[in-house]
Amino acid sequence: MEFQQEIRGFLMSRRARITPEQAGLPYVGGDRRVKGLRREEVAMLAGLSVEYYTRMERGQLGGASESVLDAIARALQLDDDERAHLYDLARNVAPGSRRKRPQRTSPITASVQQVLDSMSVPAVVQNGRLDLLAANDLGRALYADLFAMAQQPPNYARYVFLDPRAKDFHADIDEAKNQLVAILRATTGRDPLDQQVTALIGELSTRSTDFSTLWANHNVRRHARGRKVVHHPAVGRMDLAYDDFALPGDPHVSITTYTADPGTPSADGLALLATWADTRKQPQTSSDEARRTRPRTP
Template sequence: MDNRDAVSAFLRSRRERITPEQAGLPVYGQRRVPGLRRGEVAALAGVSVEYYTRLERGNLKGVSDSVLDALAQALRLDDTERMYLYDLARAAGPAPRARARQREVRPAVRPSVARIVEGMPELPAFVMNNRLDTLAANSLGRSLYSQMYADSTCGANVARFAFLEPAARRFYADWERMARFAVGALRIEAGKNPYDRELSNLIGELSTRSDDFRVMWGSHDVHVFRESTKRLNHPLVGVLELDQETLSLPDETGLSVVVYSAPPGTAAEDSLKLLASWSATTGQDQHTESASEPSDRHL
């Protein structure tokens, strides 16, 4: 997947959201374009109009770090957007075929990591990749996300669940916020790995099947999920306000362990214990489910 369209759309969307007043520029007369003009961005970044026009057409190949820094400052990018711009520039480098071949190898969940996840029976725990596939989950994790796993036998994808499963809009107390974070996370991954065919297929599927995803994707926003608390509305135990911790696995490409917990003495702790008891009593998903491939079924 060539990233020139992504580069062009991202730079244009960031330019159009900044007013001259925000950039400290004088305003004369009526303006015909939203945000800044290309020439104004070029002046703020210290490059020629011709050079910036080349960048906004999607050509970041060979751009120096100093120019990227100046561009990020001119466009008032936050830390996440700045890193995304750098990822786009790195992805514009040479040897796309080598990178494409490298991305076809899917990281597997090591048995030791699966044991750690399964060894936390009182806490919902998952192993996820940067495409938001859940590659492993313990029993309580699968019970917590029972609606997501309902049509899956070897893993599920959080983005598919959020946008294609109507129950997700009830499950997430703030569905829109969660959905935007999912879109932003996929865009970050697309910036890093534009030649990941599975990611391209996922984005294409969601764009085709979900109007909400298509609109959010078109905003070109990027997000890193930093929220430590998540409110979920479980069909069995009701509303749960849980703390979330995401731990990156340093030896695994793009894999993280996600763990939920409830503060002691809270109603959420009681509800989580009830859910754990129900899961153990019914024998639902007694073993950690791991998958080297995500489910092909749409959740």
């Protein structure tokens, strides 16, 4: 029933944002009691009966064919991420789909860490829950606040919504919040049996009014590539491009890299970040060396 409510909320929210004019429907005078399109208008645009579309909007997506889902996606003007989410929702209510979620082994192998360490740019490994599972030295330096959090592995959504330092770190904290909620929404559609995701959403909904408000919008986004402007406490403002590279064997765990355009102040900032990362390691290195060279007492 809860997952059917997820389907209902998503389809209704997409329907509410489209006006008849945007859908290419003729203008009809008089007051409209609904925001956006009516169910019968979506059904007409998709070539479906009103009864069939109404059942689907009530959560009965199981068994819908690819052509029907495509027709609904076109009628609701879904983008690529929203279309993929619709397919995820339909797949997870199909007969026999709600089987027990298999246990997953850690994707962070020694070879994955070697790949991270070989990179000359900040890099982190994150999952769909937005946990930062691993990083190279530059990645840890970029997200120093997160990796210093008491609860490990650090969770990016928990940091942005619950840690006051996040507002200073992000040039546009509202955009960051919108994006993270949309990513978590996509994750729940893809893997509704992930109890850790469910627990995280429950925690954030309880502790953050901003999160619960944004969660009700049912916006969806896949984390793939984009730009992020941050104010790092040690090196200042950086405008960074990020790219995701899925790990083999688990497409929902990815390496995210951060780069800056050559010759820009942001590129200088990354160079300064590397220097700062080295200085953070030196005290520990010096301490280790001192322990190795300290004379042993008889």
